Amino acid sequence: MTTPRLYKTEAIVLRQRKLGEAGKIVTLYTPNYGKLDAVAKGVRRPKSRLAGHLEVLTHTMVMLAQGRNLDVVSQAQAMESFASLRADLHRLSRALYAVELVDRFSPEGAENYHVFQLLLVTLRRLAAAGNVDTVLRYLEMGLLSLAGFQPQLAHCVSCERPLPAAPNQFGPAAGGALCRSCGPKVAGSRPLSLNALKVMRLLQSSSFGEVSRVRIGPDLGQEIEMHLRAYLVHVLERDVRSAAFIDRLRREDFWQPAGVSS
Amino acid sequence: MDVTPSAAAPVVRLIEEFHKLPGIGPKSAQRLTYYLLRAPEEDAKALAEAILEVKEKITFCSVCQNVTDRDPCLICANSERDPSLVCVVEEPLDILALERTRSYRGLYHVLHGVISPMDGVGPEHLKVEELLERLKGGSVQEVILATNPNLEGEATAMYLDRLLRPLGVRVTRLARGLPSGADLEYADDLTLTRALEGRQEMS
Numbered sequence: 001m002t003t004p005r006l007y008k009t010e011a012i013v014l015r016q017r018k019l020g021e022a023g024k025i026v027t028l029y030t031p032n033y034g035k036l037d038a039v040a041k042g043v044r045r046p047k048s049r050l051a052g053h054l055e056v057l058t059h060t061m062v063m064l065a066q067g068r069n070l071d072v073v074s075q076a077q078a079m080e081s082f083a084s085l086r087a088d089l090h091r092l093s094r095a096l097y098a099v100e101l102v103d104r105f106s107p108e109g110a111e112n113y114h115v116f117q118l119l120l121v122t123l124r125r126l127a128a129a130g131n132v133d134t135v136l137r138y139l140e141m142g143l144l145s146l147a148g149f150q151p152q153l154a155h156c157v158s159c160e161r162p163l164p165a166a167p168n169q170f171g172p173a174a175g176g177a178l179c180r181s182c183g184p185k186v187a188g189s190r191p192l193s194l195n196a197l198k199v200m201r202l203l204q205s206s207s208f209g210e211v212s213r214v215r216i217g218p219d220l221g222q223e224i225e226m227h228l229r230a231y232l233v234h235v236l237e238r239d240v241r242s243a244a245f246i247d248r249l250r251r252e253d254f255w256q257p258a259g260v261s262s
Numbered sequence: 263m264d265v266t267p268s269a270a271a272p273v274v275r276l277i278e279e280f281h282k283l284p285g286i287g288p289k290s291a292q293r294l295t296y297y298l299l300r301a302p303e304e305d306a307k308a309l310a311e312a313i314l315e316v317k318e319k320i321t322f323c324s325v326c327q328n329v330t331d332r333d334p335c336l337i338c339a340n341s342e343r344d345p346s347l348v349c350v351v352e353e354p355l356d357i358l359a360l361e362r363t364r365s366y367r368g369l370y371h372v373l374h375g376v377i378s379p380m381d382g383v384g385p386e387h388l389k390v391e392e393l394l395e396r397l398k399g400g401s402v403q404e405v406i407l408a409t410n411p412n413l414e415g416e417a418t419a420m421y422l423d424r425l426l427r428p429l430g431v432r433v434t435r436l437a438r439g440l441p442s443g444a445d446l447e448y449a450d451d452l453t454l455t456r457a458l459e460g461r462q463e464m465s
Contacts, residue, residue: 047443051412052449055452086452089424096379099380100380
């Protein structure tokens with residue numbers, strides 16, 4: 001897609017890194033140009049007109065000028081700054097995980113409108129009340145599907161027979177669920193409870209509204225998180241770093257586990 | 263690095279050393295190297311000695327974790343400063359900025375970084391334990407969280423707040439609002455909201 005020299009686009013700010021004396025490189029996710037890096041000049045100075053509009057986790061409207069190497073942000077106007085996300089450590093940690101996941105899944109410049117929409121609604125859901133962990137699981141399953149890595153949950157990935165309504169296994173390296181006789185033969189597979197399988201199928205096939213109405217207890221939530229995380233690490237071939245901070249907050253039990261059981 | 267293979271080995275070595283520094287690209291590294299080649303010998307010696315001295319003499323203050331050549335550092339050892347007030351900053355450079363104002367008379371604590379989950383930097387990588395240890399003495403009454411007002415700085419401040427509040431110490435955050443010389447029309451919503459919230463009586 002050819003882009004004019006100066007172009008305007010919506011974007012969600014995924015990441016920033018310092019550049020030179022006072023600038024930053026911002027990583028943006030846009031609906032029509034995919035993920036792209038742009039230079040924001042002078043944003044580390046207190047009088048910067050751009051800085052507040054280009055913070056990580058901001059849904060913003062930017063004017064970009066094509067540069068020789070990277071595009072340059074010439075104007076920015078925040079559309080949603082998700083103040084409630086930033087004011088709550090446990091929501092914030094989830095939101096950072098969400099943007100890191102999208103960053104990891106997205107090659108530079110590959111347009112994917114659905115990923116943009118999914119990330120935007122995910123941030124809105126995280127900013128609103130409700131079970132933040134279900135929001136993340138829904139994002140994970142959605143990104144996996146959009147990237148073509150949807151785990152196979154209908155039948156056993158090995159013998160291809162339908163899975164019995166009983167405890168089965170999940171094999172991250174195998175790409176999905178395994179029946180009880182195939183599971184032990186696949187390295188790295190772990191027990192998958194029937195309820196976890198049901199919720200994971202629901203995450204794959206239903207709207208968020210339907211999934212959020214399901215009551216997921218802490219143990220079940222943890223099991224699903226473990227399977228999906230193992231699968232993501234397998235697909236991405238690396239850890240999602242922000243997960244460590246979520247785990248730490250949980251361990252330290254700083255916050256009431258708001259909405260975990262609802 | 264692609265330097266002309268015809269350059270003498272010591273020159274290439276110096277270029278490569280400069281190239282490792284932050285903000286120095288290959289061209290700047292070459293320029294600095296050839297500048298030093300032409301500079302008087304005592305200038306080059308002075309630079310080399312200054313670098314060595316920094317590495318040999320500078321350590322972290324055992325109280326505030328600032329970089330210092332004596333322990334405790336000049337600020338911590340100054341009896342005219344208020345020991346009941348501790349200002350928590352990200353980096354030693356932030357202390358210089360705050361000291362320039364000449365309006366702060368308390369002590370500092372340097373975290374040497376900021377929580378950045380996406381980069382894998384958690385509280386365990388910062389000087390948080392040292393801060394907690396310091397507060398156990400009971401002489402500190404107020405902790406001012408002066409991390410940067412960006413995402414990572416706010417996350418760090420929130421994290422510390424939850425950690426420190428149960429200790430019975432007063433925890434405050436630097437005010438956030440409009441910088442002097444700013445234009446209202448270019449301010450972002452969060453900053454404007456905070457500026458409104460923090461408005462003060464004209465005096």
